[in-house]
Amino acid sequence: MKFGFSTAGESHGPAEVAIVHGVPAGLGLLAEDIDRDLARRQRGYGRGGRQKIEQDRVEFLGGVRHGYTLGSPVAMLVRNRDYANWEERMNPAPVERPPEKITLPRPGHADLAGMQKYAHDDLRNVLERSSARETTARVAAGAVARKLLGEFGITVHSAVYRIGGVAYPRELAVRDAAKADASEVRCPDPEITERMKAEIDAARYARDALGGEFVVVAEGCPPGLGSYVDWRDKLDARLAAAVMSINAIKGVDFGLGFGLAARRSSEVQDEILLEDGRLARASNRLGGLEGGMTNGEPVVISAAMKPISTIARALRTVDLSAMEPARAFRERADSCAVPAAAVIGEAMVAVVLAEAFLEKFGQDNMTDIRASYEAYLGRIGR
Ligand SMILES: Cc1cc2nc3c(=O)[nH]c(=O)nc-3n(C[C@H](O)[C@H](O)[C@H](O)COP(=O)(O)O)c2cc1C
Secondary structure: OOEEEEEOOOOOOOEEEEHHHHOOOOOEEEEHHHHHHHHHHHHHOOOOOOHHHHHEEEEEEEEEOOOOOOOEEEEEEOOOHHHHHHHHHOOOOOOOOOOOOOOOOOOOOHHHHHHHOOOOOOOOOHHHHHHHHHHHHHHHHHHHHHHHHEEEEOOOEEEEEEEOOOEEHHHHHHHHHHHHHOOOOOOOHHHHHHHHHHHHHHHHHHOOOEEEEEEEEEEEOOOOOEEEOOHHHHHHHHHHHHOOOOOOOEEEEOOOHHHHHHOOOOHHOOOEEEHHHHHHHEOOOOOOOOOOOEOOOOEEEEEOOOOOOOOOOOOEEEEEOEEEEEEEEOOOOOOOHOOOOOOOHHHHHHHHHHHHHHHHHHHEHHHHHHHHHHHHHHHHOO
């Protein structure tokens, strides 16, 4: 089976689960490889109280033995500590005193269409799965992909370059993405970090919330991941879909982004040079992708996140039981989750790159993949 993953789990259920399939045998994999990214996802100025309750830790249930993958699906479980407070409300078994149904759908959420589509009369049945808590399992899967890519010198970083009205130049965020972990908002600049935090505080004070923009940068990809031959194989499209699938992401672009539409061609293409007898590029304005394939330059993909929908100043809705105007249901909420979304963006990019990497170099075991990778680099002179 191709490299990829599925997740299961409800936000306040017993656990989040990820099953990663198509993982080659012989990849070194430890719980700490996963836990590191789970912790990075939980950080970030502007998160709500939930992150204080959860301290995510992975448990391997299959696919790993004595620190190495077996070639079988890697099954991972991350317990929801908060479940202890929700055992009655979220128990998989019938309970004696069922909780009151929630019938006040929140604008900007899956609530209303989800209730209509799945014939639910309690919006808890929708929000528990549509919540971004599910991205915990995605980050666990992404950490497996990151470990695989790391074996071939491919790194994936992210940085935040906008929170609400406070922006930082995108090209500097790309350049310094590897330093973003030091910032509470994942912005590599200490002064802008403080301004972004103040922006979040101001929104929270106004009982409102903020979105923003982040960039994911993958360095070290060989040329030729993805393909121009079939639309389903085009790597830019696959990366865009993966990042767009993250909750609240409303736009994705590459390299210079939509700004390239206003420029002349000579200011957009990346000229091909010979440097010491090797092929090189004069720039990386297109974000490392041409013709649906990596071209050997860093892959640069940016995303715009909408503001968090659940705000203290509750928005107008309709009570679906009484069919009367009302104010939206409020669940404990973040006031800004752009830094966390950037870490989730890294995970989704890593998964797509790992999938494309294994398509190109085989996927049974690390020894054969390494041999295939080195033969390819030798042939193209890299
Ligand atoms: C890391 C992260 C945390 C989020 N936290 C919240 C939150 O606390 N409250 C909220 O209303 N939305 C939150 N969201 C956004 C919602 O999950 C998202 O807007 C909702 O599921 C509807 O999906 P859509 O915006 O993609 O249409 C978060 C998103 C991410 C990526």
